[in-house]
Amino acid sequence: xxxxxxxxxxxxxxxxxxxxxxxxxxxxxxxxxxxxxxxxxxxxxxxxxxxxxxxxxxxxxxxxxxxxxxxxxxxxxxxxxxxxxxxxxxxxxxxxxxxxxxxxxxxxxxxxxxxxxxxxxxxxxxxxxxxxxxxxxxxxxxxxx
Amino acid sequence: xxxxxxxxxxxxxxxxxxxxxxxxxxxxxxxxxxxxxxxxxxxxxxxxxxxxxxxxxxxxxxxxxxxxxxxxxxxxxxxxxxxxxxxxxxxxxxxxxxxxxxxxxxxxxxxxxxxxxxxxxxxxxxxxxxxxxxxxxxxxxxxxxxxxxxxxxxxxxxxxxxxxxxxxxxxxxxxxxxxxxxxxxxxxxxxxxxxxxxxxxxxxxxxxxxxxxxxxxxxxxxxxxxxxxxxxxxxxxxxxxxxxxxxxxxxxxxxxxxxxxxxxxxxxxxxxxxxxxxxxxxxxxxxxxxxxxxxxxxxxxxxxxxxxxxxxxxxxxxxxxx
Ligand SMILES: [Zn+2]
Numbered sequence: 400x401x402x403x404x405x406x407x408x409x410x411x412x413x414x415x416x417x418x419x420x421x422x423x424x425x426x427x428x429x430x431x432x433x434x435x436x437x438x439x440x441x442x443x444x445x446x447x448x449x450x451x452x453x454x455x456x457x458x459x460x461x462x463x464x465x466x467x468x469x470x471x472x473x474x475x476x477x478x479x480x481x482x483x484x485x486x487x488x489x490x491x492x493x494x495x496x497x498x499x500x501x502x503x504x505x506x507x508x509x510x511x512x513x514x515x516x517x518x519x520x521x522x523x524x525x526x527x528x529x530x531x532x533x534x535x536x537x538x539x540x541x542x543x544x
Numbered sequence: 545x546x547x548x549x550x551x552x553x554x555x556x557x558x559x560x561x562x563x564x565x566x567x568x569x570x571x572x573x574x575x576x577x578x579x580x581x582x583x584x585x586x587x588x589x590x591x592x593x594x595x596x597x598x599x600x601x602x603x604x605x606x607x608x609x610x611x612x613x614x615x616x617x618x619x620x621x622x623x624x625x626x627x628x629x630x631x632x633x634x635x636x637x638x639x640x641x642x643x644x645x646x647x648x649x650x651x652x653x654x655x656x657x658x659x660x661x662x663x664x665x666x667x668x669x670x671x672x673x674x675x676x677x678x679x680x681x682x683x684x685x686x687x688x689x690x691x692x693x694x695x696x697x698x699x700x701x702x703x704x705x706x707x708x709x710x711x712x713x714x715x716x717x718x719x720x721x722x723x724x725x726x727x728x729x730x731x732x733x734x735x736x737x738x739x740x741x742x743x744x745x746x747x748x749x750x751x752x753x754x755x756x757x758x759x760x761x762x763x764x765x766x767x768x769x770x771x772x773x774x775x776x777x778x779x780x781x782x783x784x785x786x787x788x789x790x791x792x793x794x795x796x797x798x799x800x801x802x803x804x805x806x807x808x809x810x811x812x813x814x815x816x817x818x819x820x821x822x823x824x825x826x827x828x829x830x831x832x833x834x835x836x837x838x839x840x841x842x843x844x845x846x847x848x849x850x851x852x853x854x855x856x857x858x859x860x861x862x863x864x865x866x
Contacts, residue, residue: 400848427859436849457865464859472856480857485865497866507727508860514851538552 402517402532402543404430404441412444413528416486416521423457424450425485427464428517431476439517439534442478443471456497457485482517482534492522492531494540502535545829547771554836555734566666570610573659573668577638581614581672584637588620590683595673611654613673615689618680627676627692628703631655634674653691697747698805731770732757732777739821739835747810752802755792756781771832775822782818785811 416424430441445467447459471478483501487493498518505516518540520531532543578592592614614634621629635655639648647658654671661667675689683689696702736753740746760766760780766773784790786808794800806814824831 400850423865425865432850432852436852439850455866459863459865461859461861468856468858480859483859483863483865495866497864501863501865504860504863512855513857537556 400437400439400515400534400536402439402441402534404519408441408443409530412484412519413521413523415444415446416488417523419452419486421454421488422452423454423486423488424452425457425459425483427459427461427480428482428484428519429468429471429478430481431478439481441481441517441519444484454488459483480513482513482519484519484521487520487522489524490522492520492529494518494520494531494533499540502533502540506535545832547829547832548769550832551731551735551770551774551836554738554838555731569662569666569668570670574610574612574670577612577657577670577672580641581612581634581637585616585620588617590615590617590677592672610670611673612670613675613689615683616674616676618677618682620676627690630674630676631692631694634672638672650694652695652697653693698807698810700804728766728770728773729757729761732774735774735836736777738837742835742837743817747806748814749802749805752792752805755794755802756785759792778818778822782815782822785818786815 412426415426418424426444426446428441429443429445430439432439445464447464448462449460451458468480483505485498498520502516502518505513514535516535518531518533518535520533522529522531533540534543535541574594581589581592592612595611595613616630619625621633631650635648635650638655638657642648642657642659645659647656647660649656649658651671654673657670657672659668659670673691675691677683678686678688678690693700693702733754736757737750740748740750740753757777760777764776764780766776768776785803785806790803792802794802803811821835825835
């Protein structure tokens, strides 16, 4: 299993995230799998219209998201919800317990019907940016190398 | 051996999404049969609905239980029509309609349609359960149906007309309970169905296993990890099923006792199977794999692949991160 996301997109996420400093920020990830389901291409993000955030927490809604997903799904290749991203300001991109239970909530959500949600955490400080890409696979969280 | 991780793997590899395609075929066939019944019986039938285990959220993927309940109006087969006449009429209709593409057979309370293997090697099986409302137009109010018992099973006689169940509330009961206890009940039910499937044609109905699991959770102190819980349910069945005062009330109708669906010797067999299973697993953990095998259809190459099931993934409405 591997994953691909364009630098441009990632830089955009960092910029968006930093504009909310010192609070966390995030959104959902859109993408598609390769024909043989071994690759995930992350193509875009949709940002929540409403959310609550602090330095150590981020709660997003899906306001406006579902409609936009419908548009992505009509594209070729069909793109859909593949996971979530959020920032850890002044911190490392290591998932918190809350992050892990968020992934559990996705797995257990019948509508989500996503078996392998991806979690991107952007840990950043003034000096550097660290990306942590994770995927949920068979009851465990794995970090992409 | 880690018993819990094996049991989790069993559940995962039997999960319904893995065979979404086969499921879709069943749904398609079910809809075909539903339409055929509606075309044939028009306003004499209420909308047929699926009461199989897919609806009840505990399906395992090696076999789908597709029961298509077909609720007829009281006078659908004449004002003096009997349940037997209903059953025979529906059988005749289905037989003539499907005899060239399926095996059509009379079963306990249903008519089985087993479609011949298709080009993918898949066999689709749909059971049609004809039922009749108790009084004209009453179904809308109570959703109760009389079924015809084609042949004797358990302690229920052939030709009897006394089974009456609110099938919808059976479905809801299991759905609700399964949600409330979160995953536990659902997982145990799935495991018991996996076990039942290893036994071939076992007399215990899936619905029976579902209800007895729920009852075990109601009565016993079922805690701990997945294996602890499974073990407690197996012990509950072993210790209670043969008691002469043991009952298993149908949530759809409390005068219906599911315990009657097994004969005394079938109950003995079930208790014995539970005892043996528990003893063998106690002797050696590895024996757990014999009773609860992984789904052989779950291929190794599925590992390290993203899983998709054909539906459009949607994000859960509210999500918290830290
Ligand atoms: Zn986090």
